[in-house]
Amino acid sequence: MKPMRLICVLAGTFACVLASTHAQQPALPPGIVIQSPVRPGEENTIRKALEDMRSEEAAIRVGAAMLLGKYPNPLAQQGLIQALNDPDVRVRRAAVVSLTDRTFLQIGYDPYPVLRLLNDPDVEIRRNVSYNLSTLLSYVPRIRFNQGITGLGIIEGLPDDIVDAVMGAFMDEDAIVRRNMIESFERLRQPIPERFLLRLINDPDSTVRILILPIAASRLSTELFVNAASRAVESGSPEWLQLYARLLSDHDTSLALPQLRELAKSDYREVRNEAYISALLIEPRDPRPLEIYQDLLQERLDPGQGMRFIRSISVLPSSLAEPSLRPLLTLENPQNRSYAVKSWLRALVGSPSEEVLFRLLQDDYSGVRTEVMDYLRRHTAQVSPRLMEELLFSEFVDVRRDLISLSLRLPQREQHEILMELILDQDEGVRVRAIVQFIQRQLPDWKDVALKSLRDPSYTIQRSTIDAILRQFSPDLRPFLEDVRAQLSEPSLINRIDRVLNANTPR
Amino acid sequence: MSYPSTLSFLLLALCFSLKPAARLQAVIAQPEAVRVLQLVEGEPLRRFFPGALPSLLQAASEEIGVNFSPDPVFIERFDSPLLEQYPLLYVNYGDRRDWNLSPSEFENLASYLDRGGFLVIDAGITAEFLRGNATYGQHHSFAAWEVTPQLEDMARRLFPESEFQPLPRNHPIFQIFYSGLPDTGALPEAVREFVVNEKWPQGTYSILGLHVEGRLVAIATPILALGWGKNETGQWTNTIGFRIRESAEGLDEKLREATYSGIHYEVKREDGRYDRVYCQPETVPAWVEEPNGRWRVFRYYSTSEISDYAHVFYTQLGINILAFAMLQ
Numbered sequence: 001m002k003p004m005r006l007i008c009v010l011a012g013t014f015a016c017v018l019a020s021t022h023a024q025q026p027a028l029p030p031g032i033v034i035q036s037p038v039r040p041g042e043e044n045t046i047r048k049a050l051e052d053m054r055s056e057e058a059a060i061r062v063g064a065a066m067l068l069g070k071y072p073n074p075l076a077q078q079g080l081i082q083a084l085n086d087p088d089v090r091v092r093r094a095a096v097v098s099l100t101d102r103t104f105l106q107i108g109y110d111p112y113p114v115l116r117l118l119n120d121p122d123v124e125i126r127r128n129v130s131y132n133l134s135t136l137l138s139y140v141p142r143i144r145f146n147q148g149i150t151g152l153g154i155i156e157g158l159p160d161d162i163v164d165a166v167m168g169a170f171m172d173e174d175a176i177v178r179r180n181m182i183e184s185f186e187r188l189r190q191p192i193p194e195r196f197l198l199r200l201i202n203d204p205d206s207t208v209r210i211l212i213l214p215i216a217a218s219r220l221s222t223e224l225f226v227n228a229a230s231r232a233v234e235s236g237s238p239e240w241l242q243l244y245a246r247l248l249s250d251h252d253t254s255l256a257l258p259q260l261r262e263l264a265k266s267d268y269r270e271v272r273n274e275a276y277i278s279a280l281l282i283e284p285r286d287p288r289p290l291e292i293y294q295d296l297l298q299e300r301l302d303p304g305q306g307m308r309f310i311r312s313i314s315v316l317p318s319s320l321a322e323p324s325l326r327p328l329l330t331l332e333n334p335q336n337r338s339y340a341v342k343s344w345l346r347a348l349v350g351s352p353s354e355e356v357l358f359r360l361l362q363d364d365y366s367g368v369r370t371e372v373m374d375y376l377r378r379h380t381a382q383v384s385p386r387l388m389e390e391l392l393f394s395e396f397v398d399v400r401r402d403l404i405s406l407s408l409r410l411p412q413r414e415q416h417e418i419l420m421e422l423i424l425d426q427d428e429g430v431r432v433r434a435i436v437q438f439i440q441r442q443l444p445d446w447k448d449v450a451l452k453s454l455r456d457p458s459y460t461i462q463r464s465t466i467d468a469i470l471r472q473f474s475p476d477l478r479p480f481l482e483d484v485r486a487q488l489s490e491p492s493l494i495n496r497i498d499r500v501l502n503a504n505t506p507r
Numbered sequence: 508m509s510y511p512s513t514l515s516f517l518l519l520a521l522c523f524s525l526k527p528a529a530r531l532q533a534v535i536a537q538p539e540a541v542r543v544l545q546l547v548e549g550e551p552l553r554r555f556f557p558g559a560l561p562s563l564l565q566a567a568s569e570e571i572g573v574n575f576s577p578d579p580v581f582i583e584r585f586d587s588p589l590l591e592q593y594p595l596l597y598v599n600y601g602d603r604r605d606w607n608l609s610p611s612e613f614e615n616l617a618s619y620l621d622r623g624g625f626l627v628i629d630a631g632i633t634a635e636f637l638r639g640n641a642t643y644g645q646h647h648s649f650a651a652w653e654v655t656p657q658l659e660d661m662a663r664r665l666f667p668e669s670e671f672q673p674l675p676r677n678h679p680i681f682q683i684f685y686s687g688l689p690d691t692g693a694l695p696e697a698v699r700e701f702v703v704n705e706k707w708p709q710g711t712y713s714i715l716g717l718h719v720e721g722r723l724v725a726i727a728t729p730i731l732a733l734g735w736g737k738n739e740t741g742q743w744t745n746t747i748g749f750r751i752r753e754s755a756e757g758l759d760e761k762l763r764e765a766t767y768s769g770i771h772y773e774v775k776r777e778d779g780r781y782d783r784v785y786c787q788p789e790t791v792p793a794w795v796e797e798p799n800g801r802w803r804v805f806r807y808y809s810t811s812e813i814s815d816y817a818h819v820f821y822t823q824l825g826i827n828i829l830a831f832a833m834l835q
Contacts, residue, residue: 041766048761063755066804067765070793093695094755101807103788124695131810176693176812183811210742239741302577333578 039073046071050079058088065091069098072107080104081113089122096125100132110143111136118165123174130169130180134187154190170196175205182211191219201228210240217247226255233262241271246308249278257282269295273305280312287313287324299332306336314343321347329360338367345375351382358390366398373402380409392418397427404433408441416443423449431456432464439468447480454487466493470500478504540576541833544589546598551581554602555630555645558744559732563825566735570826571684573833585612590619595832599732600630601641606657608664617665620717620724625832631658631727632713636772636786643790648729649750650706650713653775658727662717671715671727673777680726680831681711685823693812701751702816712824713777722835726828734821747817748809752795754802762794762802769793 045067052064065083068076083095098104099114114136117129129136137154144152155163169181170192178200185192192200192212197220200212209232217225229244236244245263248256256278263275273292280287287293292309295301301309313324325347328340341360345352360372376383376391383391383406391403400422407418419441422434435453439446453465469477469484478501485497543564547554564575579597582589585608590596596619600606608616620626633644634651654662654671662671674680687710691699717725736744769787776782780798787793792805 039766039768042768045761045764045766052757052761057756059756063758063761066753066755066758066806067761069806070765070787070804093697097806097808100809102809103791127695127810127812128808176810180811 042071042073043075046073046076046079049076053079053083058086058091061086061088061091062094065094065098069094069101069104072101072103074107074109077104077107077109081109084113084117089125092117092120093122093124093128096128100128100136105132105135108139108142111139112159112162115162116165118169118172118177123177126169126172126174126177127180130172130177130184133166133169133180133184137184137188137190154188167193167196170200175203175208178203178205178208179211182208182215186215194220194224198224198228202232206237206240209236210243213240213243214247217250222252222255226251226259230259233259238266238268238271241266241268242274245271245274245278249281253282269300270302270305273301273309277305277309277312280309281315284316284320286320287316293324296331296336297327301336303333303335306331306333307339310336310339310343314347318347318349322349329356334365334367337363338365338371341368342371342374345371351379354384354387357382357387361390361394361396361399366396369396369399370402373399373406377402377406377409380406383410388418392421397430400425400427400430401433404430404437408437412441412443415441419443420449423453428458428460432461435461436464436468439465439472442472451484451487454484459490462488462490462493463496466496470496473500473504475504540574542576542593543579543829544582544593544596545579546582546585546596547602548583548604555599556732556736556745558736558738560597560735562737563732563735563822563829565737566822567826567829571830573830575829584609585616585619586614590615590624594623594835595625595627595829597627597629599645599730600628600633600655600658600727601645604641606655606661608661613664620665620719623835624724625835626717626725627828627832628654628658628725628727629732630730631655632715632729634772634774634784636770636774636784636790636792639789645730646733647750647790648731648733649774650729651774652713652715652777652779654715654727662725666717666719669717669719671717671725674714674716674723674726676709676711678711678714678716680714680723680827681709681824683827683834684830685827686710689816689819689823691816694816695808695810695813697753697806698749698751698808698813701753702749706749706751707820710820710823728828731821731825731828734818735825743814743818745814745818746809746811747814747821748807749813749817750792750805750807752803753806754804758804759802762796762804765794767793 049064049067052060053068055061055064061083065080068079068083070076077099080095080099083091084099086092086095096114096117099109114129115133117125118133120126120129140154140158144150144157149157155166158166166181169177172178172181182192182200192215197212197216200208201216203209203212213229216228220228226248233241233244241263245260248260248263260275260279260282264272264279266272266275269291273295276287276290276292280290287309292301296306296309310325310328313321315321316324322344325340325344329337329344331337331340357372357376361369363369376387391399391406394400394403403418404422407415410418419434419438422430423438425431425434435449438449443449450465450469454462456462456465466484466488469481473481481497481501485494485501488494488497543560545551545554545560551557560579561577564579565577567573568575568577580589580593582596616626630644631654632651633655634647634649637643637647637649638655652673653659659671662669688703688707691703694702713729715727716723717727733745734747738744767785767787769785770789771783771785773781774784776798782798783796784792785794785796794802794804796802
């Protein structure tokens with residue numbers, strides 16, 4: 001088998017390294033990228049530590065393993081790998097901690113000797129290895145690629161004893177090891193075998209049950225998932241029940257709805273509310289009589305649940321969504337209020353009244369104002385002269401700034417008027433944007449505007465103007481650019497123009 | 508100010524015989540949620556650890572029964588008029604680029620602290636090897652015993668007769684609600700020993716305080732916020748590893764002679780003396796020479812139970828700080 005051959009090659013290499021401690025760059029397992037070679041002078045320190053690794057006294061070997069951990073290079077690493085088989089648990093622990101230190105993990109190495117420690121009798125070692133499993137396994141494809149082995153998944157094709165160690169760790173007697181295994185497989189995007197999913201849903205450890213639930217929900221059939229999870233409902237913590245209720249919204253209605261109805265009777269308000277949200281997504285209905293609706297109005301929902309509830313309302317038919325969302329426009333929580341505004345504007349069949357738009361544009365929270373500006377960008381017909389005046393003279397900089405991009409959708413004459421107004425804005429950022437857009441859109445008189453902007457005392461405005469003009473450069477503009485250059489006194493700006501003029505000199 | 512500190516002290520005296528939680532509830536018997544100020548220069552969404560303080564306030568509400576609003580009130584500068592309205596101001600040192608305060612900020616902040624306000628400067632303690640970049644101090648909670656030079660200067664200008672001093676290990680801030688360490692049973696043996704005896708003895712940590720007329724008005728800590736944030740399903744949002752000092756037989760001598768290619772820094776200890784910390788890569792201490800002549804290696808432990816433990820500790824310490832601030 002190819003993987004076995006690889007181990008033999010690695011074992012041979014290891015023997016080579018130990019025998020040849022004078023070598024500056026020992027032979028390495030193929031495929032391992034070494035970013036940190038042995039630095040001059042380090043070799044002596046490492047060699048002494050390697051000698052200490054042969055000491056009769058375990059305490060000396062512990063110290064040597066710690067010291068080798070400070071030299072993330074192949075020479076020290078091979079000594080540490082040897083220490084993984086030490087009969088003394090303290091030495092093995094010291095070696096594992098060194099090898100799973102970030103500096104060592106970054107250099108990459110053959111992970112099989114470390115992975116075998118998933119079977120170590122010491123729980124601290126198993127916790128450490130399982131915690132670092134995803135990084136260790138991520139070396140495997142690189143090793144295989146250099147061996148010419150392709151087309152295998154990470155787990156597939158591992159030596160049998162390592163597959164056994166990895167899979168066995170899902171059922172480790174220690175809950176922390178089991179948690180680590182779940183998280184490592186998720187990081188690696190490796191599927192956890194179905195038999196483990198079904199057992200871990202009912203794991204005695206509550207954290208394991210929470211970790212495995214979304215994974216099981218996405219990988220198991222609805223029937224298997226609901227059957228397995230429903231057995232855990234009775235012992236479920238409020239967090240678990242809330243999560244379960246949320247996950248049920250993605251599943252087949254006939255099986256999920258009875259579960260959600262049960263969860264809606266929970267003693268915990270968060271669980272009941274989550275069940276309402278999921279049920280609403282599966283079975284559309286008027287949300288206003290629901291307890292959760294009152295909770296939202298009275299600001300009793302946490303922001304995440306509030307957002308999910310508003311989202312579930314927003315996907316209802318307009319006839320239900322619009323009247324349900326309207327009272328939420330005055331929520332105190334700014335994120336929820338802004339999400340309600342966004343959803344309400346989308347649910348509207350007709351147009352919002354100007355008074356409502358005025359009020360929303362005065363909102364303290366910029367997110368709300370942004371939603372309204374976004375709506376107006378898509379519905380420019382709604383921008384009456386009165387509303388336009390409100391936007392132009394808004395006390396909020398973000399509204400005036402957003403008006404610049406909104407104006408792009410208006411007829412050229414209106415664009416011209418708006419940008420001319422904003423070029424005189426009190427905020428420099430708005431002025432810069434207005435000038436740049438005026439030039440970029442080449443609105444009537446743009447050259448005059450550009451020349452006048454160059455007289456502005458602000459260097460930012462001068463530079464932005466020059467940059468905007470240069471972006472428009474074409475041979476026709478050469479005379480204009482030469483006029484611009486003649487007006488300038490700032491050398492850095494003159495240089496910018498010269499670079500473009502020189503690069504485009506006719507031959 | 509809307510929070511009469513004299514009244515708080517009177518209430519505190521009246522409630523002295525009550526348990527801390529009951530005492531707090533009695534002092535803060537307000538129908539409305541208590542809100543905390545947070546200073547962030549620029550866009551609040553871009554602050555360091557945005558979910559940290561809300562999570563801590565939520566945890567404090569659940570644990571000590573005081574109704575904290577999880578949404579901080581943001582201000583951008585110390586001369587904000589909002590300062591007058593809230594008893595506690597939290598700022599992450601990294602959320603303000605420049606700690607050269609303007610005259611109006613000095614004036615307003617001094618008046619705030621004089622009149623009973625309490626300032627928490629998270630990450631105000633960063634060891635010298637973490638000062639090269641604003642983000643280093645956000646990810647390494649290293650127990651040094653001096654504030655950054657900028658804070659030292661700020662304190663000098665705020666209250667010339669006072670300076671940041673280490674809080675003693677028996678200071679009430681360490682035991683006002685939680686006392687001692689969380690259960691260390693799940694920690695690896697070496698980590699447990701270091702945490703109990705050196706890192707966080709009896710649930711304490713390196714906190715420096717600024718006193719004005721005998722009252723503690725401000726504290727600076729190594730970064731704590733990295734230990735506070737939870738997501739919606741109650742899981743911690745950051746992973747925390749431990750850096751612990753270890754030794755073994757004969758290692759002293761080996762370290763003294765070991766080849767070393769990095770830089771070393773002097774870091775102030777609790778006893779006022781200095782450790783010489785050798786960093787191989789920048790920000791990663793490799794070993795330390797202690798003033799008693801002992802050499803030890805820094806070992807890095809990163810596992811889930813360590814991370815969980817650190818979160819629990821930082822949250823307990825954070826709640827103690829909130830509780831202490833409320834009782835000021």
